[in-house]
Amino acid sequence: MSDTLIIIPAHDEDGKVGELVGRIKSLGLDADVAVVDDGSKDGTARAARDAGATVLSLPFNIGYGGALQTGFRYALSKGYSYAVQLDADGQHEPAYIPKLIEPVKAGLADVAMGSRFLGAGEYTSTFMRGLGIKVFGRIASSIIGRKVTDPTTGFQAMDREVIRFYASDSYPVDFPDADVLIMLHRAGLKSVEVPVVMYPRAEGKSMHSGLKPLYYVFKMFLSILVTLLRKNTFRRGG
């Protein structure tokens, strides 16, 4: 067993997850791969297993954050020292995993966040998404005291302390996001951004559609407010 676990939450991605796991394996990284099958109705679990990943199958769909957290709880129980999270739809370029882990293993930060806006690649989002990213990026930046260019990134590498934090009940399982950055800061966990390449979403369902953007904005403001009001109970090494 390696000291690093790559966690990939997946829901109905049988067309993409096998290829992704294959690509990661071909990079020859010193890391195990776990795919969390979030109640998929298709062959996601089989495709992931065939490609050589450990599969955690949830009995029904609980959403991106919950599936991701399952991976963190698994990593914690198996004693992994480091974890990497990335999306199953191929948006995140796995070749950047070593670049993400680097500052964490060097002890420069507890968690490294892959930012698509730091020049590694060309990425353009829709107007609404871009606006949301800018607004919440600014809010997060001013609160945690460092520049945040990509608050909604699902491409992260982290050490055991952050794995423990993400596995705990304080982790917001709706949309892990800018409020998580503030929570990390309050818990005394250091985060940095690393330039990575991300590809635009090809086809398939987006998490952000319909009435959801409205709820997202409400939830973010409320979550940030209560995070600032709460007392931090996370202790390093606890």
Next chain:
Amino acid sequence: MERVQIFSLIVSLGLLFGVVELVRRRRLRESYSALWIFTSLSIIFFVVFPQLLDRLGRLVGVSYTPFVFFLLAFLFLTLITLQFSMFLSNLSECNKALTQEVALLKQRLEEVEKQAEKA
């Protein structure tokens, strides 16, 4: 300001702060707080702009303004209970799936234990 408006203001502000506090204490999830926060903000809105409450009354064909208020309260309660029904339906479905999974896991565990005994 009329007394009923002051009373409504106090109640809605109390509700607003109460709900935010419950979310802060993790006793209430953000998703279920949305409707409560929207309602308390609406009450505050109509207290500050009572003319709009009159306007709304005329729009729906109700001449007695306090009745409009009750209508909105009724609408809110309907929405909240509807949200609860949806939540409970989902929860029942998940509960069923988990229960079945447990039964299947128990059986597999018994099988594995039997195999281990033989070895």
